[in-house]
Every structure is written in C-alpha cells, then in structure tokens.
Amino acid sequence: MSHAPVDPVALTADLIRCNSVTPLEGGALVLLEKLLSEAGFKCTRVDRGGIANLYAKWGERGNGKAFGFNGHTDVVPVGDEAAWTHPPFGAEVDGDWMYGRGATDMKSGVAAFAAAAVDFVRNTPPDGAVVLAITGDEEGESVDGTPALLDWMAETGERMDACIVGEPTCPENMGDMIKIGRRGALTAYFEVIGKQGHSAYLHKVINPMPAVALLGHRLSTHVLDEGTDHFDPSTCAITTIDTGNPAANVIPARTKMTVNLRFNDLHTGDSLTAWMREEADKVAAETGTRIEMTTRLSGESFLTPPGDLSSLVAGAVQAETGRMPELSTTGGTSDARFVKNHCPVVEFGLVGHRMHQVDERVRISDIEALKKVYTRVLTDYFAE
Numbered sequence: 001m002s003h004a005p006v007d008p009v010a011l012t013a014d015l016i017r018c019n020s021v022t023p024l025e026g027g028a029l030v031l032l033e034k035l036l037s038e039a040g041f042k043c044t045r046v047d048r049g050g051i052a053n054l055y056a057k058w059g060e061r062g063n064g065k066a067f068g069f070n071g072h073t074d075v076v077p078v079g080d081e082a083a084w085t086h087p088p089f090g091a092e093v094d095g096d097w098m099y100g101r102g103a104t105d106m107k108s109g110v111a112a113f114a115a116a117a118v119d120f121v122r123n124t125p126p127d128g129a130v131v132l133a134i135t136g137d138e139e140g141e142s143v144d145g146t147p148a149l150l151d152w153m154a155e156t157g158e159r160m161d162a163c164i165v166g167e168p169t170c171p172e173n174m175g176d177m178i179k180i181g182r183r184g185a186l187t188a189y190f191e192v193i194g195k196q197g198h199s200a201y202l203h204k205v206i207n208p209m210p211a212v213a214l215l216g217h218r219l220s221t222h223v224l225d226e227g228t229d230h231f232d233p234s235t236c237a238i239t240t241i242d243t244g245n246p247a248a249n250v251i252p253a254r255t256k257m258t259v260n261l262r263f264n265d266l267h268t269g270d271s272l273t274a275w276m277r278e279e280a281d282k283v284a285a286e287t288g289t290r291i292e293m294t295t296r297l298s299g300e301s302f303l304t305p306p307g308d309l310s311s312l313v314a315g316a317v318q319a320e321t322g323r324m325p326e327l328s329t330t331g332g333t334s335d336a337r338f339v340k341n342h343c344p345v346v347e348f349g350l351v352g353h354r355m356h357q358v359d360e361r362v363r364i365s366d367i368e369a370l371k372k373v374y375t376r377v378l379t380d381y382f383a384e
Contacts, residue, residue, distance in 0.1 A: 006115035013091035016100035028073035049144035065128035068160030072138035105355035109166030116374035168352025175321030179347035181303035196253035231264030299337035
C-alpha cells in the first residue's frame with residue numbers, strides 16, 4: 001500500500017494550533033501519537049510529574065543500530081498577544097513565512113523529524129530501530145521531560161545508539177551550524193547578612209552592600225579560563241542585586257545577589273561552586289558579614305567530539321543545503337545535556353533568531369529542507 005508523503009509544513013501548522021505552553025500538552029503529543037501509530041511506530045506515553053512525554057519506536061535494535069530524534073512540543077508563553085500581527089496559535093502563512101508560538105522553537109523541528117521518520121520506515125524499512133523521544137517539558141524546569149524519557153528507557157532496556165536533538169541551531173541561514181556540545185550553566189544565589197542600623201552611626205552597623213559589591217567584583221572580573229579548542233572562555237555574570245531598602249538613612253540588614261555562569265569542559269558545577277564558596281568566605285571574613293549561598297545547576301558542559309555522528313549529519317546538511325555547517329558549542333542549554341549521558345548526540349535544526357519573540361515565525365522552505373536533511377541522515381546511517 002502506497003502512502004502520500006507526510007507534509008512537514010502541514011504538520012507544523014497542526015502542532016502550532018495546539019496551545020501547549022509549558023506544562024500544557026495541548027493536544028500536540030496526542031496528534032503525533034496518532035500519526036506515528038498509524039505508521040507502525042510503537043508509542044508509549046511516559047508521563048511524569050504532570051508532564052506529558054511520548055516515546056515512539058519503529059523496528060528493533062537487533063543489529064545494534066537505533067537512531068533517535070529528541071525534541072519538545074511545549075512552548076514559552078505568548079507575552080503581549082496584542083503585539084502579534086498574526087494569532088500566536090493560528091499558524092497563519094504570509095508569503096514564505098508561517099507565524100505562531102513554537103514555529104521556530106521547535107514544533108517545526110519535531111514536524112520535520114516525525115515526517116522524515118514516517119516516510120523513511122514506510123519507503124525503506126531499515127534493519128534496526130528509529131526512535132522519537134518527544135517531551136512537553138523543555139521550556140520549563142526540564143525535570144520530568146527528557147530525563148523522564150531517559151529514565152524510562154534505562155528501566156525498560158530501550159536504547160538509542162545516536163541521536164539528533166532538533167533544536168534551532170543555525171544563526172542566519174539554513175545549514176549554517178551543528179551543535180556538538182554545550183556550555184554548562186550554573187546559577188548562584190548569595191545572601192549577605194549584616195546588621196541593620198542608622199546610617200549616621202556606622203560604627204554600630206554592618207553594611208552588607210559593600211560586601212556584595214566586593215564579592216560581585218571579584219567573581220565577575222575573575223578570568224576562569226581562556227577557552228578551549230571547541231569552547232569559548234567561561235563567563236560569570238551578575239544578573240541582579242536586590243536590597244529592597246526605601247529609606248535613605250537606614251543601613252539594611254540583608255542584600256541578595258544572583259550570578260549566572262556559563263562554563264566549558266575545563267570546569268564542573270562542583271568545582272565552580274567550591275570556588276565561589278571560597279571567595280564568599282574571604283569576603284565575609286574581610287567585611288564582618290555572613291554570606292549564605294545556594295546554587296542551581298542547569299547542566300554540565302559536554303562535548304561530542306567531531307567524529308562519525310557529526311560527519312554523518314554535516315554530510316547530510318551539505319548535500320541538502322549546499323552549506324558545510326560549522327561545528328559549534330555556542331548558545332544556551334538544551335536537552336542534549338541529558339541525552340549525552342545515554343548516547344552520542346548532536347543538535348541540528350532551523351534558523352533560531354526569531355524564537356521566543358513576538359511574531360515568532362519560520363520559513364516554510366526551511367521546514368521542507370529540514371525534513372530532507374533528516375531523511376538523508378536516516379538513509380546514510382542505516383546504509384553504513
């Protein structure tokens with residue numbers, strides 16, 4: 001029985017029309033489960049903590065080959081809906097552009113790899129397995145999304161041997177860039193505690209604000225490293241300092257500061273936490289304050305060294321777009337930070353500079369090109 005090719009543009013539109021602002025499923029995974037089940041994929045909902053996740057597999061990993069795609073259908077909030085020129089969940093088309101929340105990040109990516117996977121297994125059934133691991137919790141805390149899928153896979157013996165995360169990766173043009181790693185992300189929250197009193201009697205108070213200024217200066221000006229072959233230098237940025245003191249003649253008792261670090265593979269979350277704790281202790285001793293610190297690690301840095309997987313994907317990108325992509329580790333975090341503990345992983349997707357914006361939109365021609373890239377990746381992987 002012949003089947004018409006799955007249209008990734010129409011599928012993108014259907015997904016955009018699902019209001020799936022984190023943590024809402026919005027019908028997006030239900031839609032994908034129906035499409036994939038009808039194509040012979042065995043689908044399992046791996047919901048956890050109120051988050052909807054979908055695991056879909058065609059075939060078996062009998063020969064040790066299972067290629068996977070990972071992505072998300074949840075989206076960030078719309079913001080000021082009145083500022084949109086097209087309804088954020090309307091998937092309206094204007095020329096070569098489709099508008100809607102998630103158009104770029106990343107319902108188009110999910111649509112492209114789902115369409116590629118369905119057509120591939122129908123037309124050239126491979127000797128191996130094709131896996132789609134799709135979450136509804138990438139834009140949120142990411143605790144019960146891809147980690148839940150990977151936990152379930154470990155418990156049930158399911159496995160991918162290589163994986164593409166379909167996040168937007170290209171800075172300007174389709175095919176510009178593949179991500180082979182990501183910097184780690186660590187946030188530190190400091191509370192400097194002094195002694196409140198009248199600003200005219202400084203000998204009776206301990207002002208926490210100079211201590212915060214000193215600590216912030218030392219952290220933000222410290223050179224963590226000079227970068228590596230694949231990573232830019234690590235950074236430490238002050239993102240907020242809060243005292244909440246409306247009185248000009250009162251020394252406050254407490255001041256808070258938050259810093260955000262983006263770090264390469266010369267560091268770990270633990271090593272950076274230890275460094276900040278040491279600096280905080282020095283400042284506390286010098287200023288007579290007490291400094292409390294808590295941290296939140298969003299993800300460790302990781303690198304999939306250039307090799308078989310990056311060459312496979314880069315070859316497919318060049319063949320379909322005419323561009324040889326740069327192998328990069330720039331940008332923020334993604335769910336690849338979880339997948340890298342399971343199997344080799346790279347990221348490739350659309351041009352990303354319109355994600356999360358008002359009037360988020362995607363080029364229709366880029367969606368079609370992305371499906372072709374993913375189809376070629378599958379073809380070349382199973383032909384090896």
